[in-house]
Amino acid sequence: MTEPHWLSAAEAARAFAARRLSPVELIDALLARIDALQPKLHAFIRLDAEAARAAAAEATAEIARGRIRGPLHGVPVGVKDIIDVAGLPTTCHSRLLLENVAAADAAVVARLRGAGAIVLGKLATHEFAIGGPALDLPWPPARNPWDPSRFTGGSSSGSGAAVAAGMVLGATGSDTGGSIRLPAGFCGIAGLKPTPGLVSRRGVIPLAPSLDTAGPMAWTAEDCAILLETLAGHDPADPASVAVPRLAYASGLGGSVKGLRVGVLRRFFERDAPATPEALRMMAETERLLRGLGCRVEPVNPPPLSEYNAVTRVIICAEAYALHESRLRTRLDEYSRAFRVRVLGGALLSAADYLAAQRRRSELIAASLALFERCDVLLSTPTQGPAPLLAEQRPDDGFARPFLTS
Amino acid sequence: MTNDVLAALARAAGLEKALAQFPDDVAAAAEQALATASAFTHPVSPAAEPWPPMRVPAP
Numbered sequence: 417m418t419e420p421h422w423l424s425a426a427e428a429a430r431a432f433a434a435r436r437l438s439p440v441e442l443i444d445a446l447l448a449r450i451d452a453l454q455p456k457l458h459a460f461i462r463l464d465a466e467a468a469r470a471a472a473a474e475a476t477a478e479i480a481r482g483r484i485r486g487p488l489h490g491v492p493v494g495v496k497d498i499i500d501v502a503g504l505p506t507t508c509h510s511r512l513l514l515e516n517v518a519a520a521d522a523a524v525v526a527r528l529r530g531a532g533a534i535v536l537g538k539l540a541t542h543e544f545a546i547g548g549p550a551l552d553l554p555w556p557p558a559r560n561p562w563d564p565s566r567f568t569g570g571s572s573s574g575s576g577a578a579v580a581a582g583m584v585l586g587a588t589g590s591d592t593g594g595s596i597r598l599p600a601g602f603c604g605i606a607g608l609k610p611t612p613g614l615v616s617r618r619g620v621i622p623l624a625p626s627l628d629t630a631g632p633m634a635w636t637a638e639d640c641a642i643l644l645e646t647l648a649g650h651d652p653a654d655p656a657s658v659a660v661p662r663l664a665y666a667s668g669l670g671g672s673v674k675g676l677r678v679g680v681l682r683r684f685f686e687r688d689a690p691a692t693p694e695a696l697r698m699m700a701e702t703e704r705l706l707r708g709l710g711c712r713v714e715p716v717n718p719p720p721l722s723e724y725n726a727v728t729r730v731i732i733c734a735e736a737y738a739l740h741e742s743r744l745r746t747r748l749d750e751y752s753r754a755f756r757v758r759v760l761g762g763a764l765l766s767a768a769d770y771l772a773a774q775r776r777r778s779e780l781i782a783a784s785l786a787l788f789e790r791c792d793v794l795l796s797t798p799t800q801g802p803a804p805l806l807a808e809q810r811p812d813d814g815f816a817r818p819f820l821t822s
Numbered sequence: 823m824t825n826d827v828l829a830a831l832a833r834a835a836g837l838e839k840a841l842a843q844f845p846d847d848v849a850a851a852a853e854q855a856l857a858t859a860s861a862f863t864h865p866v867s868p869a870a871e872p873w874p875p876m877r878v879p880a881p
Binding site for chain 1: 831834836837839840843844847848850851852853854855856858859861862863864865866870871872873874876
């Protein structure tokens with residue numbers, strides 16, 4: 417059998433049901449792995465080993481009695497540390513919130529626990545989910561398990577690292593301008609930014625409320641679909657939550673893609689934010705594979721990437737500054753440099769700038785939706801190339817580079 | 823934009839303390855924010871609605 421820490425969540429569930437593995441055995445394997453790798457990878461801010469072991473024992477007993485709650489029962493997951501877990505601090509990786517103990521689980525955590533998933537602990541992030549890897553924070557930045565000298569991507573940096581290193585079988589992240597998709601890309605795993613309104617943001621500390629979503633990260637698309645089935649659902653306590661029918665996201669995964677119309681966003685990664693030769697070769701190979709499976713693969717013509725980037729940045733900067741304005745005036749020196757450089761500029765943006773960005777956003781959404789008249793899915797690369805070196809990440813250039821995950 | 827102009831804008835925006843403590847950070851932040859604000863097409867039609875569009879629940 418595959419080593420327990422390399423099982424997907426779906427495989428672990430099948431192993432539990434077949435009594436080939438128990439949640440207690442899996443938790444023991446993961447905790448040993450975390451013990452070995454955490455000093456090098458810094459994926460976790462806080463490990464809740466005792467509670468995880470207790471939950472694993474309970475899950476093992478329930479499964480042995482035939483009471484299987486679903487495909488996440490007994491599956492260990494990590495939670496990005498901007499998302500509340502009752503009784504644990506939600507620090508946002510910041511010295512400003514060291515004592516911020518959550519009174520209740522966030523909606524996504526409550527749903528995961530209700531499905532029998534086991535919360536292993538809180539995962540590293542960029543400070544308040546923005547700002548990049550920083551060395552002037554209470555905890556070091558997470559490192560890429562494929563090469564610890566390299567960046568994980570962020571801001572769900574610990575989530576990307578923990579999944580890719582086999583420390584957890586799934587994780588929650590959040591995505592405002594790429595914070596699930598970018599670490600999923602750099603860490604070589606799957607990640608999904610759900611449609612806004614699908615996953616409740618109750619108990620998630622906001623960065624830019626009009627763009628924030630919480631979502632799953634895991635090794636496989638199947639696991640992301642299984643996680644999304646649990647995470648999604650109307651929550652009256654979140655004003656942005658929509659009441660739509662629950663879908664069985666995992667049920668359509670085994671079907672044929674013959675005839676699927678794939679629109680390739682070539683202008684983004686060939687012209688607007690040129691990808692490396694290596695990434696271009698991989699995109700060409702992906703297109704070839706999809707054609708071989710019977711897909712119709714054609715380029716589509718969206719507005720320039722620079723429009724999406726600038727609109728996203730203005731919205732994030734303005735909304736994040738508004739949320740942090742009073743603390744920035746009184747506790748400025750407690751924030752990291754990376755946060756200050758990305759957010760202080762919000763003070764100089766006018767209401768007209770912000771509204772222009774939201775108006776242009778409406779136009780870009782309409783233009784993007786129009787692309788789906790000719791295709792069923794869009795294809796791009798989430799990054800311009802491989803994960804860069806951590807040492808090359810500078811606090812003051814984060815908003816200067818193009819990004820493919822607006 | 824000169825450093826003096828950036829500093830004046832930062833003060834006008836209430837960032838005197840930040841400017842005194844972290845002038846380089848404020849300069850970098852201001853430069854990036856202002857450049858970004860003019861880096862997209864500002865809609866000209868008054869009919870372009872901000873996102874999300876206003877919706878009133880049905881009676």
